[in-house]
Amino acid sequence: MTEPTRVLIVGGGYVGMYAALRLQRELRRHEARITLVDADSYMTYQPFLPEAAAGNVEPRHVVVSLRRVLDRCRILNGWVVGVDPVARTVDLRPHGGPGRVLEYDILILAPGSVSRTLPIPGLAECGIGFKNLEEAIHLRNHVLGQLDLADSTTDDATRARALTFVFVGAGFAGVEALAELEDMAHDACAYYPTIEPGQMRWILVEATDRILPEVGPEMGRWTLEQLRGRGVDVRIRTRLLSAVGGRVVLDDGTEYDTDTLVWTAGVRPHPLVRATGLPLDAAGRLKATAELTVEGARDVFTAGDCAAVPDLTRPGETCAPNAQNAVRQARTLADNVVATLRGGELRPYRHAYAGSVAGLGLHQGVAQIYGHKLHGMPAWFMHRTYHLSRVPTLNKKVRILIDWTLALLFRREIVSLGQLSDPRKEFERAARADREGRAEEPVLR
Known part of the structure; x- marks a missing residue:
C-alpha cells in the first residue's frame, strides 16, 4: 500500500x-496526510478586529481554533x-525546545503579511500595529486606561498627552480602528466627570490625497467629511517624520505629545518568502x-x-491582497491540489471584484458593492451582514450575533484591563519589595 501524499x-x-x-473535505484519508504550521493555534477573522477593540464583539468570538475545525489535519505551532x-x-522552530525538519510532497506556502514600517525615529519604540487580536485588545485597554489617567491627574500636560490618539494610515485598518475606538471613547466619557468628548484629540495621518x-x-470623500464632522483631525498629504519619546512630528510642521501611536500604513509579504529561494516580484x-x-x-x-497572483479580469495586473481574494483563492488552490494528486487539470483563479464595505462605528458605515454606493446605516448593516456570513463556523456566527443583540440592550463595558499586557508585573513588584524589605512602590498600569 502506497504512503499518503x-x-x-x-x-x-x-x-x-x-x-x-476544503482539502480535508475533498480528500479521502488514504490520499493525503495534511499538516498545518502556524505560530498561533487559531485563525483570526480580521474584519472584526475593530469591533473587538471597541467592545462590540467578544474577542474570543473573532478567532477560530484550528484544531477544532481541522479535525483531520495535524496542527503544529x-x-x-x-x-x-x-x-x-x-525548518520549524517550535515555541520551545529544539527545532525540527518537516518533509513534504506538496507545499502550500501562505504565511501572509506583516506590518510595513519605515525607518522613522521612535516608531519602533512608541508605535503599535493593528493586524492581530493581541494588538486590538491592547489598544482597547490602553485607550480606556488613558481616559482613567486623564480623569485622575491634575497636570495639564499629562492630561493632554493622554487624550491625544494618533493613527497613521487611512486604509481599511486605520479608518475602521480609529472610528470604532473613537466611538467607544466618546460613549465612555459619560463615566468620566472631568472629560468631555471634545477634549479628546483623534488624529488620522495619510500620506496620499485620499482615504x-x-x-x-x-x-x-463622504467618509472624510463624516470623520471631520465627528471632530477627527484628518491630515491628508501628510507624513510622520518622528515619534521619539512620544513626540509626534509631522511634515506639515505640526507636533503632538501622545502615548498612543497606531501604525496601519500598509503591509508587506512575510519575511519567510525571502528565505525560500523561490522567485519574487518587485514587491517581494x-x-x-x-x-x-x-x-x-x-x-x-x-x-x-x-503572492503576486495574476488578475485574469485585468490583464497585466495582480489580484489585490485582500480577504475577498484570499478566501476565494484558497478554494481554487485546494481544488488544484486535489487535481494534482489525482492527475487532473489545474484550474486558473478568476474572480471579478465585488466591492468593499467598512464600518465607522455604531450605525455608521460606507460601502461600494457591484458599483452601488451606500453610506450611513444601510452601509453599516451591509458591513455586518456580509462579514457575519463570512465568519467561519456556525458557532462563531451565533456568538457574534448574540454579542450584537446584547449591545442593543445594554451599554458596552468600559473596564480597562491594562495588566493583561504584563500580567506578572504586580507579582514581580511584590516579590521585589519583600526581598528588599521595604514598602511596595506604586505600579504604573
Whole structure:
C-alpha cells in the first residue's frame, strides 16, 4: 500500500485554514496526510478586529481554533524559519525546545503579511500595529486606561498627552480602528466627570490625497467629511517624520505629545518568502501562476497577501491582497491540489471584484458593492451582514450575533484591563519589595 501524499501548509490565516478545510473535505484519508504550521493555534477573522477593540464583539468570538475545525489535519505551532524547495523540507522552530525538519510532497506556502514600517525615529519604540487580536485588545485597554489617567491627574500636560490618539494610515485598518475606538471613547466619557468628548484629540495621518481608496473616491470623500464632522483631525498629504519619546512630528510642521501611536500604513509579504529561494516580484511577493502554483515549482502552491497572483479580469495586473481574494483563492488552490494528486487539470483563479464595505462605528458605515454606493446605516448593516456570513463556523456566527443583540440592550463595558499586557508585573513588584524589605512602590498600569 502506497504512503499518503504529505501536504504541508505553512500559515493558518485565510488561505491556510480555508484550503485545509476544503482539502480535508475533498480528500479521502488514504490520499493525503495534511499538516498545518502556524505560530498561533487559531485563525483570526480580521474584519472584526475593530469591533473587538471597541467592545462590540467578544474577542474570543473573532478567532477560530484550528484544531477544532481541522479535525483531520495535524496542527503544529511554531515559526517556519526556512524552506528548501529542492530537498522538499521546511525548518520549524517550535515555541520551545529544539527545532525540527518537516518533509513534504506538496507545499502550500501562505504565511501572509506583516506590518510595513519605515525607518522613522521612535516608531519602533512608541508605535503599535493593528493586524492581530493581541494588538486590538491592547489598544482597547490602553485607550480606556488613558481616559482613567486623564480623569485622575491634575497636570495639564499629562492630561493632554493622554487624550491625544494618533493613527497613521487611512486604509481599511486605520479608518475602521480609529472610528470604532473613537466611538467607544466618546460613549465612555459619560463615566468620566472631568472629560468631555471634545477634549479628546483623534488624529488620522495619510500620506496620499485620499482615504479609504478601496471604496472609491466618492465614498472616500463622504467618509472624510463624516470623520471631520465627528471632530477627527484628518491630515491628508501628510507624513510622520518622528515619534521619539512620544513626540509626534509631522511634515506639515505640526507636533503632538501622545502615548498612543497606531501604525496601519500598509503591509508587506512575510519575511519567510525571502528565505525560500523561490522567485519574487518587485514587491517581494512570490510569483504565482494563474493556477496558484509558484513559477517554476509545480509542487509549491501559494495565494493571499504573500503572492503576486495574476488578475485574469485585468490583464497585466495582480489580484489585490485582500480577504475577498484570499478566501476565494484558497478554494481554487485546494481544488488544484486535489487535481494534482489525482492527475487532473489545474484550474486558473478568476474572480471579478465585488466591492468593499467598512464600518465607522455604531450605525455608521460606507460601502461600494457591484458599483452601488451606500453610506450611513444601510452601509453599516451591509458591513455586518456580509462579514457575519463570512465568519467561519456556525458557532462563531451565533456568538457574534448574540454579542450584537446584547449591545442593543445594554451599554458596552468600559473596564480597562491594562495588566493583561504584563500580567506578572504586580507579582514581580511584590516579590521585589519583600526581598528588599521595604514598602511596595506604586505600579504604573
